[in-house]
Amino acid sequence: MTNFKEVKISQICYIERWNSKYTKTYIDNNKWEYNLYSSKTFDYGLMWKIDFFDYDIECLTYTINWFAWKIFYREKHKFSLNWDTAIIFLKEDIVNISYKYLFNILQLEILNYWFNWSNKASPTKVNEIFIKIPIKENWEFDLAKQKEIALKYEKIEKLKDRIRIMKEDFEWKNVIFNFIWNYKEISINEVFDLQRWKSLYTKQYWNDNKWEFPVYSAWKEKLTSINSFDFDWEYLTWATNWFAWYLKRINWKFSINADRWIFIPKTQNIDIDFIKYSIQGDLRNLTKWRIWDKWKNEFTKLSPDKIKDNIFIKIPVKENWEFDLEKQKEIAFKYEKIEKYQKTLIEELGYLEKVKIEI
Secondary structure (H helix, E strand, C coil): CCEEEEEEHHHHEEEEECCCCCCHHHHHHCEEEEEEECCCCCHHHEEEEECCCCEEEEEEEEECCCCCCCEEEEEEEEEEECCCEEEEEECCCCCCCCHHHHHHHHHHHHHHHCCCCCCCCCHHHHCCCEEEEEECCCCCECHHHHHHHHHHHHHHHHHHHHHHHHHHHHHHCCCCCCCCCCEEEEEHHHHEEEEECCCCCCHHHHHHCCCCEEEECCCCCEEEEECCCCEECCEEEEECCCCCCCCEEECCEEEECCCEEEEEECCCCCCHHHHHHHHHHHHHHHHHHHHCCCCCCCCCCCCHHHHHHHCEEEEEECCCCCECHHHHHHHHHHHHHHHHHHHHHHHHHHHHHHCCCCC
């Protein structure tokens, strides 16, 4: 049986928040070979390479803003940090503590604090976190046991990484049915007007006009409810910011604010669900480039011009070349069934991804 000693982070570590001088201008003028890390969560937080380094140690770093729960283990190398990243390193008199063990345990503990943009993971707050460290019978830290536990966590994380890849593959999978009938391939612009809506729906407006009709914004769910509505029919909408690829089908009285655009049909015999399933994969692909842009945050933008210029739809037609509404509905029903299977698999994989292992 392993014995543990509970210690506060401030008892064993220093935490430093680093420099705001590493701006885009600085980086453009000082490129070289040393890593600069930021609050980004991809590419291990690598922002760019510069001609200077502030540290040359083994340590942990974590993001203060944006995804404040993300921690990285850093092997000894030369690097710097920008202002929204902090570094954790052991005090000089602390021996027999494994950074990899510290990384795994702190990664679990910091999740319990729900750090976010409004509740930032400042060094002061992280210093107050308690962690358990294995000890020997003489109450010294047990380095061998720490390494053993860290290795087990590492194996578990590799398994979770495989689960995450599978989950992402299902989330971004764009199913395409092979057409065995006639179809027209047309641009989205030929069948829809793409309109941005009003900016009058401010917070003050909501407070003064609350009632029952929903207002939708760039967020996935409704923003608020008010006492009027702009639309009363089946429409397809998308956001220009945040969840830009997320299409929302609405078929009741509603309004949208300036962050959300709407597809206004130009023609009849178009099934909204068929259009939704036909283009949602293309919308995701249009926003992928932004997600991996080192200079942007991990949300996306999607302008109408991108949609007009890049999205084409194959719409089934009858022998007289009119749009075949029944065939569209048949295809939409197949897409819906597949989407349900995908959601079930994603939920199950998500559950496995979040399972906590007590060692």
